[in-house]
Structure formats: C-alpha cells, structure tokens
Amino acid sequence: MKTNREKYNCIFTELFEVNESELNDRFNFGIASKWDSLAHLELITQIEDTFEIMLETDDITHFGGYENGKKILAKYGIEM
Amino acid sequence: MFLGLDKQDRNKLAVKDNEGNQLTYGELSAEVAMISKLLKPRSIVFILCKNTVGALVGYLGFIEGNAVPLVLCSGIEIGLLDSLLNEYTPAYLWIPSEMVVDFDYPVEFDKYGYSLLRTRNEIYPINDQLQFLMTTSGSTGSPKLVRYKKGNLEANAKNVAKAFGWTVDERPICDLGMQYTMGLNVINTHLYVGATILLTTYNLMSSNFWDYIRDEKATNFTGVPFSYDIFYRLHFEQMDLPYLTTLSEGGGKLTNARFIQLAEYAQKNKKRFIASFGTTETSARMACLPAELALYKPGSIGRAIPEGELFLIDEEGNELIEIEAEGEMCYRGPNVTMGYAINKEELLNNDDFNGEYHTGDLARRDADGCYFVTGRKSRFLKLLSYRVSLDQCERLVQEEFGIECACIGNDHRMDIFITDESKKKYVLEFISKKTNLFKTLFKVFVIDYIPRNDSGKIRYKELHKEPER
Numbered sequence: 001m002k003t004n005r006e007k008y009n010c011i012f013t014e015l016f017e018v019n020e021s022e023l024n025d026r027f028n029f030g031i032a033s034k035w036d037s038l039a040h041l042e043l044i045t046q047i048e049d050t051f052e053i054m055l056e057t058d059d060i061t062h063f064g065g066y067e068n069g070k071k072i073l074a075k076y077g078i079e080m
Numbered sequence: 081m082f083l084g085l086d087k088q089d090r091n092k093l094a095v096k097d098n099e100g101n102q103l104t105y106g107e108l109s110a111e112v113a114m115i116s117k118l119l120k121p122r123s124i125v126f127i128l129c130k131n132t133v134g135a136l137v138g139y140l141g142f143i144e145g146n147a148v149p150l151v152l153c154s155g156i157e158i159g160l161l162d163s164l165l166n167e168y169t170p171a172y173l174w175i176p177s178e179m180v181v182d183f184d185y186p187v188e189f190d191k192y193g194y195s196l197l198r199t200r201n202e203i204y205p206i207n208d209q210l211q212f213l214m215t216t217s218g219s220t221g222s223p224k225l226v227r228y229k230k231g232n233l234e235a236n237a238k239n240v241a242k243a244f245g246w247t248v249d250e251r252p253i254c255d256l257g258m259q260y261t262m263g264l265n266v267i268n269t270h271l272y273v274g275a276t277i278l279l280t281t282y283n284l285m286s287s288n289f290w291d292y293i294r295d296e297k298a299t300n301f302t303g304v305p306f307s308y309d310i311f312y313r314l315h316f317e318q319m320d321l322p323y324l325t326t327l328s329e330g331g332g333k334l335t336n337a338r339f340i341q342l343a344e345y346a347q348k349n350k351k352r353f354i355a356s357f358g359t360t361e362t363s364a365r366m367a368c369l370p371a372e373l374a375l376y377k378p379g380s381i382g383r384a385i386p387e388g389e390l391f392l393i394d395e396e397g398n399e400l401i402e403i404e405a406e407g408e409m410c411y412r413g414p415n416v417t418m419g420y421a422i423n424k425e426e427l428l429n430n431d432d433f434n435g436e437y438h439t440g441d442l443a444r445r446d447a448d449g450c451y452f453v454t455g456r457k458s459r460f461l462k463l464l465s466y467r468v469s470l471d472q473c474e475r476l477v478q479e480e481f482g483i484e485c486a487c488i489g490n491d492h493r494m495d496i497f498i499t500d501e502s503k504k505k506y507v508l509e510f511i512s513k514k515t516n517l518f519k520t521l522f523k524v525f526v527i528d529y530i531p532r533n534d535s536g537k538i539r540y541k542e543l544h545k546e547p548e549r
Binding site for chain 2: 017034036037038039040041044058060061062
C-alpha cells in the first residue's frame with residue numbers, strides 16, 4: 001500500500017515525466033515544463049480520483065505547485 | 081491610421097495588460113505613429129507574442145509603417161522558429177526583452193518589455209498588397225503561412241463588431257493569444273469600436289485570471305471549446321459575474337451538450353452566448369449565430385457576418401442553391417486573405433483566393449439559412465483548437481524513426497499507428513514535442529501492419545480493426 005506522499009509523487013512523476021528529485025517548491029503551474037492548463041486539468045482529475053475527493057474551485061485555481069498542492073490536500077484530510 | 085485608432089476619444093483607455101501597462105487611445109496612437117517609423121518599409125518582422133501592451137504596439141506600429149509582421153507564440157518550439165528564420169529571413173525581430181540573450185542581434189529599440197532586434201538580413205521584394213502573415217493555427221514541421229492583404233484585418237474588425245453589436249462600452253478579456261487568428265480578431269474588433277481591451281497572460285486555471293475578470297469588470301469573453309471545458313471544471317456557472325454579459329465561442333466545434341449548457345446558462349442569467357466560426361484564411365470570423373437563436377439551433381454557427389456570404393458546393397464544385405442543402409462550406413467576403421506561402425519567394429504572389437475561400441469543412445444549411453458544420457474534408461484535426469495536419473505528423477514520424485506510421489483521430493485525440501513496438505514511447509514523446517501539445521492528446525497503437533490498398537494508399541478506416549500488440 002502506497003503512502004499518500006508516494007501516491008502524490010507518483011501522479012507528478014508520471015504525468016510530467018520527471019524524477020522525484022525535481023519535485024520541490026519551484027515545481028509550479030505555468031513554470032514547470034509541460035505544466036500548462038491541459039496538464040493541470042489532468043492533474044486535478046488524477047488527484048481527485050486517487051484521493052477520492054472533489055476539489056473546490058478556489059483550490060483548483062490556487063493549487064499553484066507541487067508544494068502548495070500538499071497544503072491544499074491537507075485541508076481535505078490528506079496528510080503527507 | 082490602422083483600425084482608425086486616432087479617431088477614438090483620446091482620453092478613453094484603449095488597452096491594459098497584466099504587466100502594469102496601460103494606454104489611452106491618444107497615447108496608443110502616438111506610440112503607433114512613433115513605432116511606424118522604426119522599420120524600413122516592406123521589411124518582414126517576426127513578433128514573438130505575449131498578450132501584452134509591448135507586443136500589441138509593435139504589431140499595430142509595424143503595420144502602420146507598411147512593414148509586414150509575422151505573429152508567432154513567444155513559446156514557439158525552437159526548431160520551428162529556426163526553420164522560419166531560415167526561410168523568411170526577417171530583417172527585424174520584436175521579442176520580449178528577456179529573450180534578447182537567446183539571439184545574437186543588436187537591439188535598436190525597446191519599450192514596454194519588448195525589444196527590436198535588427199538581423200543581418202536584407203529587405204527583399206514582396207507583393208505590395210501583402211500586409212500581414214500568420215501561421216495556419218498551430219504547426220507541425222514547417223507550416224504554411226497565410227498571406228493577409230491590405231484591408232482584410234480592418235474589414236473583419238468592422239463586420240464582426242457589427243455582427244456582435246460591440247460598442248465603446250465593451251471591456252473584453254483577451255485571453256486567446258494574438259498570434260492566433262481569433263485572439264487577434266477579438267483585439268482588432270474592439271479597438272475598431274474604441275472599447276477598452278483587457279489583455280491577459282494569466283492562465284484560465286489560475287486565480288489571477290478570475291480576479292482580473294472581476295476586478296476589471298470584464299464584459300465579454302471569447303474562448304475555444306477547451307476554454308469552456310476549463311470554465312465548467314471550475315464551476316463558473318456558480319460564480320457571480322454580473323458584468324460579464326457576452327460569452328462567445330469559436331476555433332472548434334463544441335459538443336452539442338456543451339453548446340446547450342452555454343445557451344441555457346446565458347438565458348438563465350440574461351447574458352448572450354454567441355457561437356461563431358472562422359479560419360486563419362478568413363481573418364478570422366466568417367459567421368456567427370445570433371444570441372437569440374442559441375437555444376433553438378444547438379451546434380449551429382449561424383449565418384455569414386455583414387459583407388460576407390456563406391455557400392455550399394458539391395463534390396464537383398457546383399454551388400448548391402436549394403435552401404436546405406449539405407456540402408463543402410465556402411465563403412466570399414472582404415476578409416478572405418490572399419493565399420498561402422511556403423517559402424519567401426511566394427510572398428511575391430498575387431491574390432490566389434480572389435475573395436473566395438473553400439474551408440474543407442462539410443456543413444448543412446437549414447431552412448432558416450443557418451449553417452451546421454458536420455465534418456471535415458481534409459486530413460487535419462483541431463487539438464485544443466490548434467490545427468494539426470495528420471499527413472504531416474505521419475511524415476515527421478517516418479523521417480525521424482524510419483518506421484511506418486498512420487495517423488487518424490478526432491478533435492479530442494490523435495491516434496498514431498505504428499508497427500515497431502520498440503518505438504512506441506519515443507513516438508509519443510516526439511509528436512508531443514513537435515506539436516507542442518500535451519501527451520494526453522495522443523495515443524500510440526502498435527499493430528502488425530498498416531493496411532493499404534493496391535496503390536499503396538493507407539486504408540485509414542481499417543486501422544482500428546487491426547489487433548493491437
């Protein structure tokens with residue numbers, strides 16, 4: 001059974017085809033390579049499916065990046 | 081002056097962007113006049129566009145100065161930019177100042193975050209009617225350019241403004257890139273009527289975009305189907321947007337379900353939903369469906385804009401005169417461009433289209449003269465509304481990997497068939513990179529052999545019947 005962090009990291013590494021080592025506070029929407037709006041839509045869908053939650057609009061638009069995303073998920077009871 | 085900019089109320093705000101720049105019509109006219117003197121007349125200038133004041137004043141000023149801009153996305157794939165630079169040898173580049181380091185040319189001028197570079201290229205002869213160049217939306221390999229003649233952009237600005245009823249009070253949010261025919265059309269149309277354009281570089285999925293719409297009290301938005309996918313993902317129908325009174329769509333076909341959703345949203349909230357249709361070859365829009373018909377004609381693109389005419393032809397090229405008919409949709413009007421160019425010599429060509437354009441889209445016309453697009457004659461897709469040539473993708477894969485390849489698909493996904501299993505992952509990466517489109521828009525299938533007929537042509541209808549390895 002994967003931990004929440006492992007599941008979260010896996011979504012990123014597979015979607016953006018990057019190594020875990022690149023997942024940090026600089027890995028952000030609109031800046032990280034390939035993270036455009038289509039990728040963002042896909043990311044949100046995968047996060048919602050994996051963690052069985054429905055993100056609110058503000059949380060989708062404020063998701064921002066890999067690190068910030070963790071804070072948002074904490075609001076939904078997903079601890080890492 | 082181009083688009084009649086100098087005839088507007090000098091004190092009225094013309095444009096604002098997300099970088100803190102804004103200009104009144106008086107200031108904009110002065111900048112355009114100044115910039116118009118910077119370039120040698122009839123020179124080609126590449127503009128690497130972002131939706132900012134810098135890019136805008138360049139585009140307006142260069143046209144005013146009788147130079148010929150080619151508008152490109154500032155994020156253009158480097159291989160594609162190189163091939164365009166080599167082919168069209170522009171005398172100047174107008175680029176975001178932070179990109180100056182990527183080029184080895186002297187900066188002659190800079191303002192609003194943009195810099196003018198003078199390349200080592202000479203000015204060369206081009207047709208005297210040529211005013212502007214655009215790539216056919218999106219590109220794979222070396223794209224065709226569309227040649228705009230003098231009068232195209234202004235005619236479309238005027239007629240689309242009339243069709244939509246735009247007035248000086250509009251405040252459009254300009255999200256679609258100005259390097260994209262419809263994005264530029266939104267900008268031109270509103271400048272033409274003296275409205276205030278709100279340029280934005282914010283992503284639709286970020287809170288900045290929605291804050292901007294609200295803070296600036298934007299009155300209309302024009303999107304492609306994908307824009308509305310994002311809108312609905314963000315539950316925009318639950319947002320309070322009292323100033324946003326018109327939603328427009330173009331650049332691709334909405335699903336009927338989405339069309340009806342938007343029409344009902346508009347009716348419920350006393351807003352207008354206007355579907356439209358256009359192409360790069362027609363500067364951009366040809367037709368739109370009046371808002372009051374949206375609920376009654378889901379999926380329709382409506383009727384031709386003023387001064388334009390839509391018509392249908394059969395397979396032999398004969399015009400279909402029955403009111404209700406189905407055939408290839410064509411258009412006549414002052415916004416039809418001069419034709420294409422695939423190399424710099426072709427910039428000398430005269431008007432190949434002569435005011436008439438065959439879209440390659442199949443459509444039917446109903447008893448009220450409203451058109452509905454039903455299919456596509458030619459082999460291209462609109463992925464996220466970028467035109468992607470299926471044949472070109474096949475060639476690219478064949479050349480890069482030396483393997484057989486067949487491409488088909490719809491506007492949601494391109495299906496790529498190959499016979500070499502070891503290349504599956506690389507083909508996906510390659511095509512995604514070449515088209516600059518995210519990999520989820522493509523799927524690679526490995527089959528035993530590509531079905532062909534006796535003359536060697538691929539039998540596209542048989543592809544999905546082959547068992548996948």
